[in-house]
Amino acid sequence: MPFRVAVVGTGFIGPVHVEGLRRAGQEVVGILGSSAEKSKQAADRLRIPTAYADFDALLADGDVDSVHITSPNRYHFDQAAAALKAGKHVMCEKPLAMTSEESGKLVEIAAESGKAAGVNYNIRYYPMCLDAAGRVASGELGGVFHVAGSYVQDWMFHPTDFNWRVLASEGGELRAVADIGTHWLDLIYSITRLDVAAVCADLHTVYPTRQRPTGNVETFSSGAGGDIPTEPIAIDTEDYGCVMLRFANGARGVLWVSQVTAGRKNCLRFEIAGEKESLAWVSESPNDLWVGHRDRPNEAVIRDPGSLAESAQGFSDYPAGHNEGFPDTFKMCFRAFYNSIESGGQPNYPTFAEGHREIVLCEAILESHQEQRWIELNTK
Structure with a gap:
């Protein structure tokens, strides 16, 4: 049932x-x-x-x-x-x-x-991200040297673009980092299982004042524009952020996020450098995983349910050549959630504890920006 x-x-x-x-x-x-x-x-x-x-x-x-x-x-x-x-x-x-x-x-x-x-x-549940996690878990990558990546959008590009998320009172003191950066941070954790030990952040508000429509504006709408009445409002959240990371195993990382990058509607990237190979993925081409080698040709791995890591095979429904994308990640996240409830086993989905981890990390990022220094996290 x-x-x-x-x-x-x-x-x-x-x-x-x-x-x-x-x-x-x-x-x-x-x-x-x-x-x-x-x-x-x-x-x-x-x-x-x-x-x-x-x-x-x-x-x-x-x-x-x-x-x-x-x-x-x-x-x-x-x-x-x-x-x-x-x-x-x-x-x-x-x-x-x-x-x-x-x-x-x-x-x-x-x-x-x-x-x-x-x-x-939900971004955990792109099949090639799950495959990347399977490769790391099996030892194919080896130990992680460093991680780099970004998550960028343009839906806040104009000063007339407005949404409740830009107000700290509605969405929290962080916006770009909390709204999209946490997806990147969670994804890297889900692939590498490495905790962040310390952060150093620099955040920036491109538009200290935006024009708020007097009516309602939905997420990802085109903003006020036209003849819609607006009122100026001070903005207390960031449009852009850059975060340096130190992981618990000694690996290093860097993340930058932006909601004012023209032409990038919803683009997440990562590159993970390991002892044996490297892995790279871009959400705009979600069915491809790049695998880098030093001493033999690199690989462009295309999603194929039959060749995915075993742990990823239950989260890809369509044959090779039939692309899976953003809506499918929600289906797969919910599949993991409800299957875990039915089975009564260990949770196979992002838990509240993992959601809590991301908020602790966000608070350290905000503290780092405010104090302009490295902030250490308790990773025990």
Whole structure:
């Protein structure tokens, strides 16, 4: 029997969860927007049977086994805690909470509840990223020397581009790092299983003032533009960031993130240099993995379910030559989540503990930027 799931959030990512859940074989029974009217509109548009008037109504629904939280960041802690205490499994969008104090409490609440609690770091589930993790786990890469990469977008390129995420009160003190940089950091952790031991960060706000539309603007919309009335508003989050990393094994790394890089709609890159070979991947060509060698020709490995690492083979559904992309990663993350619940085994998905790790890391990055020095993390 499929799990019965309610989704919180009707903006960009909520409907993506609905689609991914359905493709993963789960039943979406209800949806909640920021108002009863938005709930109804989304339920009608997405063909979902129940439109909730508020979060309490969702929690009171005995037909709901699991809750997917895609609301703005500042609601995550309260909603995740309440859902777990109400006996629901929870899959939460990142960041898990606004502070490490909150995320640490959520780890405790999840453990006490006995329910599954995951964070949607979906980028782990590109087949070639899973294959890279399998190569590292099998020893093909050898020890890691260093890691480099980026995650860049352009949806905040104009000073008229605006979204609730640019306000620290809504999304947290970090924006580009927390919104997309954490995806990169989680991906590198999921591939290498190396903890970050210290960070040194430099962040920059390109537009200290943006024009906020007096109406609503959805994520990844084209901004205000045209004749839409706007008002100036001070921005207290970064458009760009560069972070140097020291890993617990002595390896080094560097990450840069930007939401103001023209032409890059959603581009994540990494290159991992190891003792035996190196690995590189770009999200704009997600079905290819580059494998570098010193003493023989390099390889361009194309996704083929039959040749993926064994640990990755259950997360690639289509034959070679039939590309898998962004929507498929949600399906696969949710597959891992619900299969783990059914099996009762060790979690095979990003857990609340891993979501908490990312927030601790973000706070160290912010502290490093503010104090302009290296900040060490407790990796024990």
